[in-house]
Amino acid sequence: MKRPLIVQKFGGTSVGSVERIENVAEHVIRAKYSGKQVVVVVSAMSGETNRLMALAKQVDKVPNARELDVLLSAGEQVSMALLAMTLDRMGHKAVSLTGAQAGIKTNRIHNDATISDIDTQAIEHYLQQDQIVIVAGFQGINDLGDITTLGRGGSDTTAVTLAGALKAEECQIFTDVDGVYSCDPRVVSNAKRIAQIDYPTMEEMARKGAKVLHLPCVQYARNNRVPVRVVSSFTEGSGTLVCGESVCTGLTGIAIQKDLVAIGVAAAQVESVDKQCKMLGIESYWLTQANQNELLIKAEHSDKLKLVIEDKITQEQQVGLLTLVGTKAREQVSHYQQLLKFSDISVLHFFEDEHSISLVLTPSTIDRAANLLHDGHIINDGALSREEKQVYLG
Amino acid sequence: MKRPLIVQKFGGTSVGSVERIENVAEHVIRAKYSGKQVVVVVSAMSGETNRLMALAKQVDKVPNARELDVLLSAGEQVSMALLAMTLDRMGHKAVSLTGAQAGIKTNRIHNDATISDIDTQAIEHYLQQDQIVIVAGFQGINDLGDITTLGRGGSDTTAVTLAGALKAEECQIFTDVDGVYSCDPRVVSNAKRIAQIDYPTMEEMARKGAKVLHLPCVQYARNNRVPVRVVSSFTEGSGTLVCGESVCTGLTGIAIQKDLVAIGVAAAQVESVDKQCKMLGIESYWLTQANQNELLIKAEHSDKLKLVIEDKITQEQQVGLLTLVGTKAREQVSHYQQLLKFSDISVLHFFEDEHSISLVLTPSTIDRAANLLHDGHIINDGALSREEKQVYLG
CATH class of the missing domain: 3.40.1160.10 (Acetylglutamate kinase-like)
Structure with missing residues (x-):
């Protein structure tokens, strides 16, 4: 109670x-x-x-x-x-x-x-x-x-x-800031404040790079059913209320992370490298495409990891990650790829999570891609008024 | 132990x-x-x-x-x-x-x-x-x-x-500072560091205005037999050791206090004013001479006290206190008065404590009086070498 x-x-x-x-x-x-x-x-x-x-x-x-x-x-x-x-x-x-x-x-x-x-x-x-x-x-x-x-x-x-x-x-x-936005407003000037967001969606936004709330904080709130409101100290407004388990339909937002490194590893080494990541407490994603195995980690962790897996690295590349969060995201992946292709932005990899699609891009294309996908696809029932919805309907 | x-x-x-x-x-x-x-x-x-x-x-x-x-x-x-x-x-x-x-x-x-x-x-x-x-x-x-x-x-x-x-x-x-001095060295440039000083003498020095150690600190050390050494952070040296109960003979030092006020009170009011001082926790000395009753307190306390005894004050004067500390002090009081008289410094009052003589002076004469009495009378067996002693023997 x-x-x-x-x-x-x-x-x-x-x-x-x-x-x-x-x-x-x-x-x-x-x-x-x-x-x-x-x-x-x-x-x-x-x-x-x-x-x-x-x-x-x-x-x-x-x-x-x-x-x-x-x-x-x-x-x-x-x-x-x-x-x-x-x-x-x-x-x-x-x-x-x-x-x-x-x-x-x-x-x-x-x-x-x-x-x-x-x-x-x-x-x-x-x-x-x-x-x-x-x-x-x-x-x-x-x-x-x-x-x-x-x-x-x-x-x-x-x-x-x-x-x-x-x-x-x-x-x-x-x-x-006066709430959680559909994308980082410093990158996407059209980003809209989200009036209300459910825990699973907020958790996915935080996990994939949204900075306004830290992941453990969202996870604790979710596990203990604490309604969290993000609100500005300096301006009036009701901010963003984070609560509820039922995932809102559509696309809620885009999370971006620019400071990642993709590290290529020979297939035989995947298991041991994976073990070492876990031992060092480094969060990682495996990107597997054809015969290539690439490990996606934060750039800040790469020096620490390279100390122990130096000899197992076949290649290394700075990358960015753009994640579309929302139930609708997975349905539309081919659509996203097409939209980016038309704008000469190549998707290096992509992977799915329960409520999101993440695209691995070269860092220099992240901002442009975020703006394109945001303005073309973001629909958020909480954040947008009726008129805004019509503008933003993908 | x-x-x-x-x-x-x-x-x-x-x-x-x-x-x-x-x-x-x-x-x-x-x-x-x-x-x-x-x-x-x-x-x-x-x-x-x-x-x-x-x-x-x-x-x-x-x-x-x-x-x-x-x-x-x-x-x-x-x-x-x-x-x-x-x-x-x-x-x-x-x-x-x-x-x-x-x-x-x-x-x-x-x-x-x-x-x-x-x-x-x-x-x-x-x-x-x-x-x-x-x-x-x-x-x-x-x-x-x-x-x-x-x-x-x-x-x-x-x-x-x-x-x-x-x-x-x-x-x-x-x-x-590198120890306890025979007088404040900023006032008396000839002041000498005291190598060792007993608790009762140090307590009297602190009570009468020596600032290097606070009175409650000396009292605690004395009651609990804690040897205290005052020593410089910045220069080498053994500083001043404060310990022991046996009061050293002679004159150890001069303590001065410049920020005092003497408040005249009618004889009939002495008891009630004394009570009020104690209630306010204000340390005070009574100076009684002929029919005059004067209360000696720190200037910083005078506003607080005046709020309650305003109507009982007959006169008020800023004064300073010069206290000669040591077993020999009380024997030599007429000698001190004579020395000061020759130099046109008038002693407004004087009073004795167990190991000291305190002279009430006008504030402007304090520094000159301290130098005269110090250079004429201070003898300290701990602080001065044999040659110094000959110079300083009063």
């Missing part, structure tokens, strides 16, 4: 200055005035994590992992205290809690910890006193009592996990 | 940059190489506390006290992590602990908490692993689980209290 409680998460840009923190306080107070209990998760002020990281790098190129967590976690401590002071000045009782104080337990992996459990006792104590509770994002404590920090998108994970543990009716992710 | 363990405390200037933290690490490693266990207490990097305080003041002129402690305590978290990383890079196992992690329990008074107890379990755990333990100065945790910060000189208090709890053989306060 959900309860009338909202978790709101504000990223580094949203708390980037004392003025912006006032703006955050107004969002928080609005939620409180609507009669809900409010738990707020904050990141470090933008620039602060970089400043602290630069100090650490001045000391040591590879700083001690435990101590890096001690250092970086000071960042959220500053923003959460400033937000609590601001709310207090505005006449609202608020209390800030570090990850440890908020009972956010993690495993022992420093710099990339996973939340194992949340002991909500302290938070519930303050909620019962009708206080606004502010929790440091991105950090927790392990069973040794050491401070840990979560991996990428850590504050989102804190927020969604807290929302799950507290049975919040909604987890609101405030950010600098 | 003492054990072979040294507590070293480094102030904000000593950890003011990554380069200076390297210098701190060298002091720590030297102590470790001498075969001792080492516990290090650090302040925030110089400037950091001011930066954080400025952010808080931007939010609210009187920021919420609990949240100010959350904010400020982030400062030490940065310096302690950087020191641990530096030691780690230099090949020494080190671990940093926040006040809460180090088991430093305080009362509930935010921004001016007092240590009530230290649970040394975590520190002992890491010491058993032969690690250097770095503890955040100036901070602790109260029985509600809230972060607190100590009052003025907080990191010194953390260090001395830890040294007491851990039965350290010495608590070393590293600072930007």
